[in-house]
Amino acid sequence: LDHNPIFEALSYVWGDPTPxxxxxxxxxxxxxxxxxxxxxxxxxxxxxxCQIWIDAMCINQTDDAEKGAQIAMMGRIYSQARNILSWLG
Structure with missing residues (x-):
């Protein structure tokens, strides 16, 4: 994010998070x-x-420290995205 990459961000309904x-x-x-x-x-x-930022794929879901750090950055991630794609299911 510090180098201003061009990317889209995906916002979607998680539903059952079981992989x-x-x-x-x-x-x-x-x-x-x-x-x-x-x-x-x-x-x-x-x-x-384009590059798409998807939380379930861009955040290591098995690493609680990384998850916490990334969740804290989500506002910045979404605000710097070129577009936000929404999926309601």
Whole structure:
């Protein structure tokens, strides 16, 4: 954020946060909840060339210290996003 990256931020309804699927990004497996399993194909089909900040994927959900630090920064993350995409389910 200090270098002013250009990105979109996703705001969505979490629903049941229990991970039900795993995706792989840069050879790293990431568990995602059902809402993201439904949403990701929709977003990636329509938005092909930008970076999207998605809390469940950008925050290490197994690291409480990182989660706390990132949650504290969410206001700044959303305010610096070029656009905020909203998904209500």
């Amino acid at each position: 039900i699927d795993t995706i792989v990004i840069d050879d790293i497996p990431i568990k995602i909840p059902r809402e993201l399993q439904i949403l990701l194909p929709y977003i990636t089909y329509r938005i092909k060339t």
